Amino acid sequence: MNLKRIKEKAIYYFFFLTGILAVIILLGIFLMLLLNGLQTFRDVRFSDFFFGTVWNPSAYGESSYGILSMIVSTFMVTLGAMIIAVPLGIGAAAYIAEIASQRTRDILKTIMGILAGIPSVVIGFIGIVLVGPFIARVFGLSSGLNALNGSILLAVMSLPTIISVSEDAIREVPKEYKEASYALGANRWMTLIKVTIPAAYSGIIVSIMLGIGRAIGETMTVLMATGNASAMPHSFFDSVRTITATIAIEMGEVPYGTTHYYALFAVGATLFLISLGVNLIAEIVTSKYRGAKV
Amino acid sequence: MLAGCARREASDAFIQIKGSDTEVNLVQRLAEEFMKDHQIYIAITGGGSGTGIASLINKQTDIANSSRAMKDEEIKLAKDNGVDPVAIVFALDGLALIVHESLPVESLTLDEISQIYRGEVTNWKEVGGPDLGISMYGRQSNSGTYIYLRDNVIKGDYSPKVRSMNGTAQIVEAVRKDKAGIGYVGIGYIIDDKGNTLSGIKSLEIAKDINSPFVSPLDPENVKSGLYPIVRPLYQYTDGKPKGNILNLILFELSDRGQDLVMKEGYYPVTSEYMEINESLGIFE
Numbered sequence: 001m002n003l004k005r006i007k008e009k010a011i012y013y014f015f016f017l018t019g020i021l022a023v024i025i026l027l028g029i030f031l032m033l034l035l036n037g038l039q040t041f042r043d044v045r046f047s048d049f050f051f052g053t054v055w056n057p058s059a060y061g062e063s064s065y066g067i068l069s070m071i072v073s074t075f076m077v078t079l080g081a082m083i084i085a086v087p088l089g090i091g092a093a094a095y096i097a098e099i100a101s102q103r104t105r106d107i108l109k110t111i112m113g114i115l116a117g118i119p120s121v122v123i124g125f126i127g128i129v130l131v132g133p134f135i136a137r138v139f140g141l142s143s144g145l146n147a148l149n150g151s152i153l154l155a156v157m158s159l160p161t162i163i164s165v166s167e168d169a170i171r172e173v174p175k176e177y178k179e180a181s182y183a184l185g186a187n188r189w190m191t192l193i194k195v196t197i198p199a200a201y202s203g204i205i206v207s208i209m210l211g212i213g214r215a216i217g218e219t220m221t222v223l224m225a226t227g228n229a230s231a232m233p234h235s236f237f238d239s240v241r242t243i244t245a246t247i248a249i250e251m252g253e254v255p256y257g258t259t260h261y262y263a264l265f266a267v268g269a270t271l272f273l274i275s276l277g278v279n280l281i282a283e284i285v286t287s288k289y290r291g292a293k294v
Numbered sequence: 295m296l297a298g299c300a301r302r303e304a305s306d307a308f309i310q311i312k313g314s315d316t317e318v319n320l321v322q323r324l325a326e327e328f329m330k331d332h333q334i335y336i337a338i339t340g341g342g343s344g345t346g347i348a349s350l351i352n353k354q355t356d357i358a359n360s361s362r363a364m365k366d367e368e369i370k371l372a373k374d375n376g377v378d379p380v381a382i383v384f385a386l387d388g389l390a391l392i393v394h395e396s397l398p399v400e401s402l403t404l405d406e407i408s409q410i411y412r413g414e415v416t417n418w419k420e421v422g423g424p425d426l427g428i429s430m431y432g433r434q435s436n437s438g439t440y441i442y443l444r445d446n447v448i449k450g451d452y453s454p455k456v457r458s459m460n461g462t463a464q465i466v467e468a469v470r471k472d473k474a475g476i477g478y479v480g481i482g483y484i485i486d487d488k489g490n491t492l493s494g495i496k497s498l499e500i501a502k503d504i505n506s507p508f509v510s511p512l513d514p515e516n517v518k519s520g521l522y523p524i525v526r527p528l529y530q531y532t533d534g535k536p537k538g539n540i541l542n543l544i545l546f547e548l549s550d551r552g553q554d555l556v557m558k559e560g561y562y563p564v565t566s567e568y569m570e571i572n573e574s575l576g577i578f579e
Binding site: 057058059060061069128132133136142143227230231232 | 449455457471474475
C-alpha cells in the first residue's frame with residue numbers, strides 16, 4: 001500500500017513537472033519575443049510601428065516598419081475564413097450529431113480526420129493551381145492570388161476543428177431539453193434550430209475560437225496563395241500579406257542584431273498576443289460553460 | 295625535390311568552392327567537365343553569395359562564387375584578414391521580363407519597367423498596351439535578383455502592390471495565368487530543354503533607353519554584344535591571383551568549351567567588356 005502511494009505521488013509530480021515545464025517554455029518564448037522585439041523601439045516610434053501602413057525594411061531609400069496593413073490582412077483573411085467555415089461547420093456538426101446514421105457519421109468523421117491531416121503546403125498548392133484561377137475566372141480578375149483565396153483555403157483547414165468541437169457540444173445537450181421540445185409539439189428541425197444549437201452555444205463559440213486560432217497562425221498556405229503584396233488591402237480581391245507570411249519570408253535573410261531583425265520579433269510578439277487573446281476568450285467561455293452545467 | 299613536388303600537387307589537387315545558389319549548378323557542371331581531364335577533386339557547395347564571401351574572408355574556401363560584387367566593407371574585412379580578393383567574371387546571368395502571351399505589348403524601355411515596378415505606371419495603356427491594370431509579380435526580398443533589379447533597373451522602391459512570389463517558377467506560373475501580369479525571371483527558367491520559350495508567356499524586347507534598339511534576350515548575340523541591358527555578371531573570387539589548378543579551372547571556364555557549357559545551362563557567355571576586365575587582372579599569360 002505504501003508502494004502504491006509512492007507510485008501515485010511520483011505520477012502526480014511527473015505530471016505536475018511537465019505542466020510547469022510547459023508554462024516555463026511558454027513564458028520563455030514570450031519573454032524572448034518581447035525582449036528582442038522591444039529593441040525595435042530604439043529606432044522605430046511605437047506609433048509608426050503599429051499604425052504605419054508601409055512595411056519595407058529592405059528599402060532602396062529609407063526603411064519603414066509599419067505593420068498595420070499586415071494586421072488588417074491577417075484579420076481579413078481570418079474573418080473571411082470564419083464567414084465561410086462557421087455556418088458550414090455548425091451545419092455539418094449538427095448533421096453529424098443529430099441526423100446522420102451511425103454509418104454516415106463514421107464515414108464523415110473519417111473524411112474529417114483525413115482533411116485535418118493534409119499538409120498545409122498541399123492546401124497552398126491547391127490554392128495556386130485550382131482555387132486561385134477559379135476565383136479569377138468567376139470574378140473576372142487578373143489574378144486569383146488574393147485574400148478570398150486565402151480565406152477559402154483557411155476555411156477548409158479550420159473546418160475539422162470547428163466541426164468536431166461543435167459536434168461534441170451539440171451531443172452534450174441534455175436529452176431532456178429535446179424531449180421537452182418534442183413534447184411541446186416542435187418538430188425535429190425546430191428543435192435543432194431553436195433548442196439544441198442554442199443550448200450548445202458556448203461550446204460552439206469555443207469551436208469558433210479554436211478555428212480562429214488555427215486560421216490566424218497558419219503560415220504556409222497563406223504564404224503561397226494570397227499573393228504577398230504588402231499594400232493595404234481594400235477588398236477581398238486584393239493580394240494581402242499576413243503577419244505569419246512576413247515573418248516566414250524575411251527571417252531567413254535578416255542580418256542578426258539589426259532593426260529589421262528586432263522588428264520581426266516585435267511582429268512575432270504581436271501575433272503571440274493576438275493568439276493569446278483568442279485562446280483566452282476560448283478558455284473563459286469553456287470554463288463558463290462547464291460552470292453552467294454543474 | 296620529388297617529394298616536394300608531390301606534396302605541392304597533393305595540396306593543389308583539391309579545390310573547394312562555396313557560395314551563390316544561382317551559380318552552384320553551373321559551376322558543378324563546369325567542374326565535372328574539368329575533372330574529366332585533370333587529376334583533381336573539386337568540392338562545390340551553395341549557401342548563398344554571402345556565405346561564399348564570408349568563407350573566402352575566413353580562408354575556408356579556395357573560390358567564392360558570388361552573384362554580386364563584394365561590398366566595400368567585405369573587401370576591407372578581407373584585407374584585414376590577409377586575404378586579397380580577386381574577382382573573375384566567368385558567366386553572365388540574363389533577366390527576362392515576361393508577360394502573358396496574349397498581351398499586345400512587345401517591348402519596354404528600362405525606364406518604363408522602372409515606372410511599372412515603382413507603381414507610377416499602373417495601366418498597360420500607358421506603355422502602348424490595352425486598357426488593363428498591370429499586375430506585377432516579383433521575388434521576395436531575400437532574393438539576389440530582387441536586389442539586383444531594384445538597384446540597377448528600378449532604382450527606387452518596389453511598389454507595395456508587387457506580389458512577392460516564393461520562387462522564379464512561381465512567377466512564371468502566375469504570369470501564365472494572368473493576362474495583365476508582368477514578372478522578371480532568369481532566362482533559364484523560360485526556355486525548355488529544346489531551347490523554345492515555354493507556352494503561355496513571352497519575353498519582352500528591352501531597350502536601354504528610347505534611343506536604343508529594342509532587343510530580345512532570347513538571342514544570345516544581343517547579350518554578347520551588350521545590347522540587352524539586364525544582365526548581371528556572375529563572379530568567382532579567389533585569394534590573390536589564381537595559380538595552378540585554380541587558374542586552370544578558371545581558364546577552362548573561360549575557354550570555348552566552358553562557355554558553351556555556360557550557354558547550355560541557360561546562362562550567357564562572358565562579353566568582351568567583361569573579358570577585358572578579366573584580362574586587366576594579368577592572370578592570363
